[in-house]
Amino acid sequence: MDHHGAGAVARHDPQPPPAADAVRQAPSIVSSSASSSQQYGSTREFIELPLSPVDGYPSSKVPEKTLSSVIAGQHAPLLAWEDVAYSVKIKDKEQSSMRTLLHGISGEVYPGEVIGLLGPSGAGKTTLLNILAGRIEGGMLSGRVSFRGRKRVPGVFKRRVAYVEQEDMMFPMLTVEETIMFAAKLRLADRNYTQLQKVERVASIMHQLRLSHVKGSKIGDALSRGVSGGERKRVSIGVGLVTDPDMIVLDEPTSGLDSNSAEMVVELVRDITRSRGIASIMTVHQPNANMLTCFDRVLLLSQGRLVFFGSVAEALEYFETKGFPCPMRQNPADFFIDMMSLNNRSPQDLEASRRRIEHLAQSFSGSSKLTTKMSLSYGGLYEQRPYALQGPTPAASRGGVAGMAAAASASTTVGLRQDAPFNWGTPEADDAEPPERASWLFELRTLAQRDAITTLRHYTFLSAVGLNTVSVLLLLGLLFYQLGREVESIQNRIGLFFALTLNSTYGVMSHYLYVYYKAKDIMLSERGSGSYRMTTFYLAKVAVYLPFAVLSSWIYFVGIYFMAGLQPVATKVFVSLSLFTVLIVVTLAVTLMVGSFVSTYDLASVIAALTVTTWVIFGGHLANAGELLPVISWMQFISPAFYVYEGMVRTEFTGLELHCKANNGLCVARGDDVIKLYKLDQFTVGQCALIGVCMAVGYNALAYLSLRWKAKPKYLWI
Numbered sequence: 001m002d003h004h005g006a007g008a009v010a011r012h013d014p015q016p017p018p019a020a021d022a023v024r025q026a027p028s029i030v031s032s033s034a035s036s037s038q039q040y041g042s043t044r045e046f047i048e049l050p051l052s053p054v055d056g057y058p059s060s061k062v063p064e065k066t067l068s069s070v071i072a073g074q075h076a077p078l079l080a081w082e083d084v085a086y087s088v089k090i091k092d093k094e095q096s097s098m099r100t101l102l103h104g105i106s107g108e109v110y111p112g113e114v115i116g117l118l119g120p121s122g123a124g125k126t127t128l129l130n131i132l133a134g135r136i137e138g139g140m141l142s143g144r145v146s147f148r149g150r151k152r153v154p155g156v157f158k159r160r161v162a163y164v165e166q167e168d169m170m171f172p173m174l175t176v177e178e179t180i181m182f183a184a185k186l187r188l189a190d191r192n193y194t195q196l197q198k199v200e201r202v203a204s205i206m207h208q209l210r211l212s213h214v215k216g217s218k219i220g221d222a223l224s225r226g227v228s229g230g231e232r233k234r235v236s237i238g239v240g241l242v243t244d245p246d247m248i249v250l251d252e253p254t255s256g257l258d259s260n261s262a263e264m265v266v267e268l269v270r271d272i273t274r275s276r277g278i279a280s281i282m283t284v285h286q287p288n289a290n291m292l293t294c295f296d297r298v299l300l301l302s303q304g305r306l307v308f309f310g311s312v313a314e315a316l317e318y319f320e321t322k323g324f325p326c327p328m329r330q331n332p333a334d335f336f337i338d339m340m341s342l343n344n345r346s347p348q349d350l351e352a353s354r355r356r357i358e359h360l361a362q363s364f365s366g367s368s369k370l371t372t373k374m375s376l377s378y379g380g381l382y383e384q385r386p387y388a389l390q391g392p393t394p395a396a397s398r399g400g401v402a403g404m405a406a407a408a409s410a411s412t413t414v415g416l417r418q419d420a421p422f423n424w425g426t427p428e429a430d431d432a433e434p435p436e437r438a439s440w441l442f443e444l445r446t447l448a449q450r451d452a453i454t455t456l457r458h459y460t461f462l463s464a465v466g467l468n469t470v471s472v473l474l475l476l477g478l479l480f481y482q483l484g485r486e487v488e489s490i491q492n493r494i495g496l497f498f499a500l501t502l503n504s505t506y507g508v509m510s511h512y513l514y515v516y517y518k519a520k521d522i523m524l525s526e527r528g529s530g531s532y533r534m535t536t537f538y539l540a541k542v543a544v545y546l547p548f549a550v551l552s553s554w555i556y557f558v559g560i561y562f563m564a565g566l567q568p569v570a571t572k573v574f575v576s577l578s579l580f581t582v583l584i585v586v587t588l589a590v591t592l593m594v595g596s597f598v599s600t601y602d603l604a605s606v607i608a609a610l611t612v613t614t615w616v617i618f619g620g621h622l623a624n625a626g627e628l629l630p631v632i633s634w635m636q637f638i639s640p641a642f643y644v645y646e647g648m649v650r651t652e653f654t655g656l657e658l659h660c661k662a663n664n665g666l667c668v669a670r671g672d673d674v675i676k677l678y679k680l681d682q683f684t685v686g687q688c689a690l691i692g693v694c695m696a697v698g699y700n701a702l703a704y705l706s707l708r709w710k711a712k713p714k715y716l717w718i
C-alpha cells in the first residue's frame with residue numbers, strides 16, 4: 001500500500017480517529033496557561049491525567065480536550081522540516097573531505113504527537129534531533145525548519161522548546177524539589193509569576209512526573225547516592241516543563257535505565273504530550289514493544305537517510321509490501337533496527353544489507369517528498385497529512401505485530417485542512433519576541449542562592465578548603481614560629497611572605513577551578529535554553545566563591561602572622577591582610593578566566609599551574625627584582641604576586657630594627673636597608689595596593705569577556 005497515494009487522500013473535514021473516539025475520561029483542569037495561538041494547539045490547559053497506566057493502549061486516557069481538538073482544530077504542524085541535510089569536514093590522514101551525515105530529511109510533528117526517532121547506532125538520530133532542537137554546532141547545514149508555521153527565531157524557539165539531554169546536567173547536591181524550583185525561578189519572569197504560582201507549578205510537575213515521594217531526596221551522582229536513574233531523568237524532564245514549553249525534545253531518555261524505568265519515562269512523556277497538547281520528539285536506541293506503542297509515529301533513519309516516517313502499524317505494513325514482513329513475535333523495534341543495520345558478517349551480507357537500505361530509502365524518498373511538498377506548499381486547500389494523527393488502536397497494542405498491521409488496515413487516514421500557509425519569511429510579531437525573563441537582580445539573587453547551597457553542600461570541596469587552611473596554618477606557623485629580631489630572621493621573613501604568596505595562589509586556583517568547571521558544564525546546558533544571563537552567572541560565582549576564598553585565607557594569614565611574631569602593629573596587620581586579600585581576588589579572577597576560556601578541565605589545570613608558577617618566579621623572591629634581563633624583566637610587572645609580595649615585605653620591614661650578633665660587616669640592621677637590598681623599593685605600598693586592585697578589576701573583566709565569548713552558543717539555524 002502506498003501511504004502517499006492520491007487515492008488515500010481523504011478530502012473531507014477532519015474527524016477524530018477511533019483512538020480519540022475512545023476517549024471517555026473527563027480531564028480535570030488544575031491550571032491554565034493558554035499562551036499559544038489557537039492554530040497551533042492552544043489547548044495548553046494543564047490537564048491532570050490518571051497517573052497509572054491503564055490496561056491496553058494508553059491513548060484511551062487522552063482527553064478530548066487535547067488529541068481530538070488537535071485533530072479537529074489545530075491543523076498546522078508545530079515543527080516542520082524539509083530537505084534537511086548536514087555534512088561535516090573530516091580529516092583522513094593528510095586529506096580532508098566532507099562527510100554527509102544526513103541526506104535531505106523531511107517531516108513534521110503536530111501538537112499532541114509523540115515522534116520516536118529510531119535507527120541503528122550512527123544512523124544520525126542525535127544529529128537530526130539536535131538540528132530540530134536548534135542545538136547543532138559546526139559543519140554545513142541546509143534545508144528548512146519552521147516552528148508554528150514560521151521561520152524559527154532562535155531567542156524565541158529555545159525558550160519554547162525543552163531540550164532534555166542524554167546526560168542529566170544537574171547539581172547532585174540539590175534535592176529534586178530544589179532543582180525544579182530553581183529552574184522555575186530562573187526561567188519564569190518574577191513580574192508575571194508569584195512565588196506561590198511557581199511553588200504550585202513545581203508541585204504539579206512533580207506530581208505529574210511521579211516525583212512527589214522523592215522531592216526531598218538529593219539528585220546525586222556517581223560519588224554520592226541520590227535518586228534512581230529513572231527519577232533523575234524525570235527531574236530533567238520536569239526542569240524542561242517549568243516554562244510550559246510547546247515541544248519537548250529528548251535525546252536518548254531511556255539510556256542507562258532498566259526496562260521498567262525506561263518504559264515509565266516514555267509513557268510519562270506521552271501522557272504529558274497529550275495532556276498539555278504539546279509535541280515530543282525523542283531518540284530511543286532500542287525501544288521495547290510497549291514503548292513503541294507510545295509513539296504516534298516513528299521516523300526511521302539509516303545511514304543518515306530517511307527509511308520511513310509514519311505510525312508503527314504503517315511501518316510494518318510498508319516493510320511487508322517491500323518484501324520484508326516482520327516475523328511473528330519479534331519486537332517491531334528490533335525488526336526495524338535489523339532492517340536498517342549494515343550486516344558485517346561477510347562481504348556478501350554487507351553488500352546485501354547496503355542494497356536493502358538503499359532500496360528502502362529510495363522507495364520512501366519519492367513518496368515522502370511528494371507528501372512533504374503537499375504539506376508545505378498548500379494554501380487553504382484540504383490536504384492530507386502523510387499519516388493520521390493517531391496512535392495504534394487498543395487492538396494494535398494488545399495484538400502485537402498482527403494487531404498493529406490490522407490496525408493499520410483499519411485506520412482511517414484523516415485529511416486535515418491546513419488553513420495557514422507556511423511562511424518562511426519574517427515571523428509574526430508574537431513569535432518574534434522571546435518570553436519575558438526574570439529581572440536581573442532576582443536572577444542574580446537566585447543564582448547566588450543556588451551557588452551558596454551547592455557550595456555549602458559540596459563536602460569534598462569544603463573538606464579540601466578546610467584541610468588546606470589548617471595544614472598551611474600549622475605548617476607555616478610552626479616553621480616560622482616566633483622569628484624574633486635577629487639578623488637571620490631576614491631570610492625567614494622573606495621566605496614566609498614567599499610561602500604565603502605561593503600557597504594562596506595555588507590553593508585558590510586548585511580548589512575553585514574544579515568547582516567552576518562542574519558549574520560551567522551545567523550553565524552551558526542551561527544557556528542552551530536561554531535560562532539566564534552571563535552577567536548574573538559570573539557575578540553569582542564571584543559573590544559566592546570570594547567569601548569562601550577570602551575567609552579561609554584570612555584564617556591562616558592572621559594565625560601565621562601572630563605565630564611568626566611579625567610586627568604586631570594594627571596598621572601593618574591591616575595593610576598586609578588587605579594586600580593579601582587583593583592577591584586572593586586577582587587569583588580567583590584569573591582562575592575564572594582560565595576556566596571560562598579553556599574548554600577542558602585537564603588543560604585548564606595545566607595552564608593555571610603554569611600561570612601561578614610564572615607569577616611566583618617573577619614575584620620578587622626567587623630572583624632579585626633589579627637584576628633581571630630586560631627582555632624578561634617586564635614579566636614581573638604583570639605578576640600580581642610581585643606587587644603583593646613587594647607591598648607585604650615593605651610593610652613588614654619598614655621601621656624594623658634587627659640585632660646583629662657580631663659586627664662582621666655583613667649585618668643589615670635596618671629593615672629599610674633590606675628592602676633596598678632586595679630591590680623591593682620600586683613601588684610604594686599604596687602603589688602596590690592600587691595596581692593590585694586595578695589588576696583585580698582587569699582580570700575580572702577579562703574573565704567575564706572570555707566567558708561570554710566562549711559560552712555563547714554557536715548553533716546553526718535554518
Ligand SMILES: Nc1ncnc2c1ncn2[C@@H]1O[C@H](COP(=O)(O)OP(=O)(O)OP(=O)(O)O)[C@@H](O)[C@H]1O
Nearest residue numbers: 088090101119120121122123124125126127128285
Ligand atoms: N561532528 C562530527 N564530526 C564527524 N562525524 C560526526 C560528527 N557528529 C556525528 N558524527 C558521525 O555521524 C554519525 C551519526 O551520529 P549520531 O550521533 O547522530 O548517530 P546516532 O544515530 O545518534 O547514534 P547513537 O545511537 O549511537 O547515538 C556517526 O557515525 C558519528 O560518528
